[in-house]
Amino acid sequence: MLYLQILLNGLLLGGLYALIAVGFSLVWGVLNVINILHGTFIVLGSYIAYFAHLYFGIHPFASVIISGSVLFCLGYVIQAGIINRVIAAPVLMTLTLTFGLDLLLNNAMLIAFTADYRKLILTDSLGSYDLWGLILPLNRVAGVGLAALLTFGLYRLLRDSNIGRAIVAVRMDREAATLMGVRVNRINAVTFALGALMAGAAGSIFSIIYPISPINSGLFLGKAFVICILGGLGSVPGAMIGGIALGVIESYGALFFGPEHSTTLAFVILIALLIFRPTGIMGRKGYE
Amino acid sequence: MNKIAIFVAIVALLALPYFGNNYIVRLATVMMMYSVLALSWNFIGGMAGYPSFATAAFFGIGAYVGAILQANGIFFGAAWFAAGLIALIFAAIMGRAILHLRGHYFAIASLVMVEVLREVVNTNDQITGGGMGMNIPILKISVEASGMLFYYSMFVVALLTLATASWVYHSKLGFGFRCIQQNEAAANMLGVDSTKYKTIAFSLSAVFVGMAGAIYASWVNYIEPPDVFDIFLTIKPVVMVLLGGMGTVFGPIIGAVAFLALEEIVWRNFLTIHSAVLGLLIVLLVLFLPKGALFFDYRQFFRGRKK
Numbered sequence: 001m002l003y004l005q006i007l008l009n010g011l012l013l014g015g016l017y018a019l020i021a022v023g024f025s026l027v028w029g030v031l032n033v034i035n036i037l038h039g040t041f042i043v044l045g046s047y048i049a050y051f052a053h054l055y056f057g058i059h060p061f062a063s064v065i066i067s068g069s070v071l072f073c074l075g076y077v078i079q080a081g082i083i084n085r086v087i088a089a090p091v092l093m094t095l096t097l098t099f100g101l102d103l104l105l106n107n108a109m110l111i112a113f114t115a116d117y118r119k120l121i122l123t124d125s126l127g128s129y130d131l132w133g134l135i136l137p138l139n140r141v142a143g144v145g146l147a148a149l150l151t152f153g154l155y156r157l158l159r160d161s162n163i164g165r166a167i168v169a170v171r172m173d174r175e176a177a178t179l180m181g182v183r184v185n186r187i188n189a190v191t192f193a194l195g196a197l198m199a200g201a202a203g204s205i206f207s208i209i210y211p212i213s214p215i216n217s218g219l220f221l222g223k224a225f226v227i228c229i230l231g232g233l234g235s236v237p238g239a240m241i242g243g244i245a246l247g248v249i250e251s252y253g254a255l256f257f258g259p260e261h262s263t264t265l266a267f268v269i270l271i272a273l274l275i276f277r278p279t280g281i282m283g284r285k286g287y288e
Numbered sequence: 289m290n291k292i293a294i295f296v297a298i299v300a301l302l303a304l305p306y307f308g309n310n311y312i313v314r315l316a317t318v319m320m321m322y323s324v325l326a327l328s329w330n331f332i333g334g335m336a337g338y339p340s341f342a343t344a345a346f347f348g349i350g351a352y353v354g355a356i357l358q359a360n361g362i363f364f365g366a367a368w369f370a371a372g373l374i375a376l377i378f379a380a381i382m383g384r385a386i387l388h389l390r391g392h393y394f395a396i397a398s399l400v401m402v403e404v405l406r407e408v409v410n411t412n413d414q415i416t417g418g419g420m421g422m423n424i425p426i427l428k429i430s431v432e433a434s435g436m437l438f439y440y441s442m443f444v445v446a447l448l449t450l451a452t453a454s455w456v457y458h459s460k461l462g463f464g465f466r467c468i469q470q471n472e473a474a475a476n477m478l479g480v481d482s483t484k485y486k487t488i489a490f491s492l493s494a495v496f497v498g499m500a501g502a503i504y505a506s507w508v509n510y511i512e513p514p515d516v517f518d519i520f521l522t523i524k525p526v527v528m529v530l531l532g533g534m535g536t537v538f539g540p541i542i543g544a545v546a547f548l549a550l551e552e553i554v555w556r557n558f559l560t561i562h563s564a565v566l567g568l569l570i571v572l573l574v575l576f577l578p579k580g581a582l583f584f585d586y587r588q589f590f591r592g593r594k595k
Contacts, residue, residue, distance in 0.1 A: 034392050085575055091391040092339040093574050096526055100570025107564035222403060225396050264407040267400050274397045275385045
């Protein structure tokens with residue numbers, strides 16, 4: 001029974017992890033940019049949810065819309081105004097650039113919100129449900145449901161909409177997409193903005209589970225790294241599988257090695273995968 | 289001319305503790321440390337063109353090896369030397385494993401090395417003290433004397449790094465690094481053993497950083513995992529080299545000095561926004577001076593864009 005409960009916890013954790021990684025993976029896959037800002041975007045989303053709840057009483061699940069749109073705009077501006085200028089530069093440049101931007105944004109948040117941990121406490125918490133001896137924390141289940149819905153939404157967007165097809169086209173072949181009349185710079189900005197939107201939405205959902213502080217951004221970023229390497233780069237299903245795998249691995253790792261080693265375990269797996277199978281469990285595929 | 293300038297600089301730096309106060313000596317020690325970090329990163333990042341983010345890993349290994357050896361009664365000089373050696377061996381082994389990765393994958397693998405080591409040190413508290421940190425035995429000499437000792441030790445390591453950089457730059461090894469940076473496949477075709485060369489570059493970027501880490505640990509007397517496995521120790525050398533010019537011999541030193549001056553001004557006056565200022569510096573550097581401040585064409589800038 002214990003093992004089943006831990007499996008369940010791992011799956012729920014994994015559902016949330018998948019949401020962390022899906023935007024990060026999109027940006028990495030399409031723009032070939034490692035977005036160090038991603039963790040800070042998630043924390044910013046959490047703050048938006050926190051203040052929306054504090055001042056207007058908006059439920060974090062509803063404020064996904066607010067944080068998502070705010071982050072979408074912010075992401076668009078950052079990509080169109082700054083990163084697009086050096087998008088063709090070597091890896092070192094774009095990585096260092098997003099690191100610098102992250103320092104700026106994170107410092108701004110530290111000044112605005114301080115490093116104190118805040119906790120969003122729901123007045124109408126759903127409690128938990130006993131399913132044949134398995135404990136289901138219902139808030140978390142609802143959060144994972146919403147996360148799955150958002151991920152599925154992104155998947156459909158990439159598959160069915162014009163802009164989504166353009167994004168996939170840029171991912172597959174930048175030059176060819178340009179020749180076909182895709183405005184690559186605009187697609188870059190939209191892709192980055194979509195990644196930021198997913199981060200903001202993730203932040204909103206996380207605000208009911210994790211304490212909120214700018215310090216947490218590195219933690220989320222680390223998870224995104226591991227999931228992307230685990231699941232393989234640039235596909236929505238890859239990010240989902242990577243996220244769930246990481247959630248389950250961390251949960252069992254905490255059981256067998258103790259909770260203090262679960263992060264180390266995740267990173268060791270990452271390095272081992274990079275050494276032996278850098279394409280991830282799923283292998284490298286397109287965004288379909 | 290150049291040789292005279294270098295000679296004058298060395299003499300001036302040797303004489304510095306006799307004229308400056310403790311603050312100046314402390315600052316100069318940090319300057320030497322930053323020069324070591326920047327010059328070392330330049331081997332792998334600047335010359336060979338591999339975006340390594342592992343500097344903090346080597347620094348932390350050096351600091352902890354030095355601290356553990358000294359806690360067990362080993363002479364400090366020997367402990368520092370051993371720290372460099374262990375960092376070198378670690379880099380050689382890890383280099384074999386991750387240097388087949390390119391671009392982002394290599395960057396992330398090297399970055400994650402820092403995280404793993406920090407966690408490993410954090411959780412093995414019977415050897416390393418874990419999150420409680422480690423105290424390093426204080427040398428039984430006066431404050432001024434120990435300040436000078438650490439300054440001169442850092443200075444020697446910095447000179448060693450510079451000499452190695454200069455030698456590598458002008459040798460076949462440096463030529464091989466530059467070949468790899470420009471086109472690895474072509475370098476392989478022409479008979480450059482790229483795996484060997486990359487491993488050498490990665491190891492060179494570790495050995496002096498490990499020694500500097502050990503000296504730093506003895507200098508501050510107390511280390512803890514977030515202090516020596518600090519991600520800023522990884523990113524600052526990159527910024528310094530970007531400032532001074534990638535793949536050159538003296539660029540990293542000029543970058544280190546410029547960076548330290550800027551950092552000191554910011555730390556003194558705007559403590560709460562120091563990481564934002566660093567962030568802004570990075571953004572401006574990448575956007576406007578991607579080849580380094582040294583390579584900025586001032587004449588062309590003031591004449592207006594031609595070409």
